[in-house]
Amino acid sequence: MGKNTDKLYVTQSESSGVLGKHSSSSGIATKKTASKYRKLPFYYCALTLQPWEHPVCHVDEQGQATLFDLLAIVPWLAKKGSNPATGKPLDAKSLVKLNFSKNDEDDFCDPVTMKVFNDHTHIAAVKTTGNVYAYETIETLNYKTKSYKDLLTDEPFTKADVIIIQDPHSLGAQMDLTAVQQSQVEGSSKLKQSAVGESASQREKKVEEAKLALQRFRTQAEQPTKAAKVTATAPIVSKPETRLANYSTGMTAAAFTNSGMSVSTAVDRAELAEADWLLKPRKVKIKGLGVIRTNFGSLDIELDPEFAPKAVYNFVKLAKQGYYDGVSFHRNIPGFMVQGGDPTGRGTGGTSIFGKEFETETLGTASHSERGRLSMANKGPNTNSSQFFITYEPCTHLDKKHTLFGRVIGHFETLDLLERVPSPNGKPQDSIIMETVEILVDPFEEYLAKEKRKAEWAAQKKQVTEDDLQTWTNKPAQSSHVSAAALKQRTDKADSQVGKYMKIDAVEVADDAAPPAKKVKRSGFGNFSGW
Structure with a gap:
């Protein structure tokens, strides 16, 4: 039977309607209102409305994150001091740096399950580390197992530290694109227009502000999340980590063949230098940031050490030693590239940081396929020194011959000015000088700091906290750092405190042990084992 609820008369709700109209018109009006809502994609900056390069976020009271690009939000906060999406006051200290993971196809994905993120994925992040996961990964591997540790760094966190980046089931919690556009009519458009024709002093000020913001992020990351109450008597002293090679020092053989040396029978492994263990492909994957300031303007560059660590x-x-300061670009070929890095200015000099020429690194799939690629200049295989070049156009014929180690990510108008400099026979008529080369993010220092935090956390895990001495059933935990006598004393003390004011007569406990079962006499042939 049908269950149609249509009435043969106009009801009160139909008469009033959602918008004070009849239901026949209020329905279409509601649809029009809903169609105005547009969700901002998770990989877009809420200030520039463009895909971000270096994501940071602000977390509101409900745990919802608003994503920004670091290079865009820092100048905005220095000028306005407010959240461009909501208009509320915002401080740079409250920004959280996010670490998104990508798969081989350059898609954002969960670093554990490798699930690709899209507009319908529930995405969350851990505030203490900044690592981004699918929410179902945190729910399955952290919440259900009651193991509140980051899945990549093993750092502890709480439920309050989980921030929501995208929730497809809660549209109201997402960033409304129309609201963002209305709040940026005055601010963001002026910021974009001023970014094209800004002066050199303004660009330097922007770089300094970004550098200070990065320093604050680094300081916040190095601070411990929560200090545990240590109750162990003896402190645990961790030895500094050493990098050992798979070969010995050779002192045993030297002592055996040389009578002038003292006898050595121990086979000790040799300790590797920093460059030997750190500069390996696929070891350091943190990208670096830098600025090349020339007399024509600045160039923002990104450095990729994953497949070109030595370069x-x-x-x-x-750059940190000031080697490139005041060095000119001695070669400029419009439509091809601009080359520099030789202090002599002739293109025949230059020395690497290693004191000798180092090998060409051609691993990975990077290619000279676009404008603004940063690559090492050489005079043949394995002859890299200090000279490098920046491409004006795609130069795929240079692939596997030169080491690609970065790209230009900002101020391409400066690259246009360099290309317009008259350069007969490849030598620029007007000098192109690198005034300074500044490194904003050193990927190797970031990697070493991360390894140091891991070592400190591993040492901290070995220390006994107050929670380690007692389980959830109020029984003492068996810990290797606390003696059995101390645990027994603590248990006896707890037993003596419970019920000490109660007067209970001794009750004789009856022996309720079950009587032994009678033997059952078997009948039949059985399995013929007795035959």
Whole structure:
């Protein structure tokens, strides 16, 4: 039977309607209102409305995150001091740096399950580490197992530290694109227009502000999340981590063949230098940031040490020593590239940080396939020194011949000015000088700091806290750091405290042991084992 609820008369709700109209018109009006709502994608900056390069977020009271690009939000906060999405006051200290993971196809994904993120994925992040996961991964591997530790860094966190980046089941919690556009009519458009024709002093100020913000993020990350109450008597002293090689020091053989040396029978493994164990492909995956300031403007660059660690290490260390300061770009070919890094200015000099020429790194799938690629210049295989070049156009014929170690990510108008400099026979008529080369993010220092935090956390895990001495059933935990006598004394003390004011007569406990079962006499043939 049908269950139609249509009435033969106009009801009160139909007469009033949602918008004070008849239901026939209020329905379409509701649809029009809902169609105005547009959700901002999770990989877009709420200030520039463009895909972000270096994501940071602000977390509101409900645990919802609003994502921004670091290079865009820092100048905005210095000028306005408010959240561009909501208009409320916002401080740079409250921003949280996010670490998104990508798969081989360059898609954002969960680093544990490798599930690709899309507009319908429930995405969350851990506030203490900034690592981004699918919410179902945190729910399955953290909440259900009651193991509140980051799945990548093993750092502890609480439920309050989980922030929601995208919730497809709660549209009201998402960033409304129309609201963002209305709040940025005055601010964001002026910021975009001023970014094109800003002066050199303004660009330097922006870089300094971004550098200070990164320093604050680094300081916050190095601070411990929660200090545990240590109750162990003897402190645990951890030895500094050493990098040992798979070969010995050779002192045993030297003492055997040389009578002038003292006898040595111990086979000790040799300790590797920093460059030997750190500069390995696929070891350091943290991207670096830098600024090349020329007399024509600045160039924002990104350094990728994953497949070119030696080239990035060489560039970073030379830049920090001021090696490139005042060095000119001695070669400029419009439509091809601009080359520099030789202090002599002739293109025949230059020394690497290693004191010798180092090998060409051609691993990975990186290619000279776009404008603004940063690559090492050489005079043949394995002859890299300090010279590098920046491409004006795709140069795929240079693949596997030169080491690609970075790219230009900002101020492409400066690259246009360099290309317009008259350069007969490849030599620029007007000098192109690198005034300074500044490294904002050193990927190797970031990696070492991360390893240090892991070692400190591993040492901290070995210390006994107050929760380790007692289980959830109020029984003393068996810990290797506390003696059995101390645990017994603590247990006896607890037993003596419970019910000490109660007067209970001794009750004789009856022996309720069950009587032994009678033997059952078997009948039949059985399995013929007795035959």
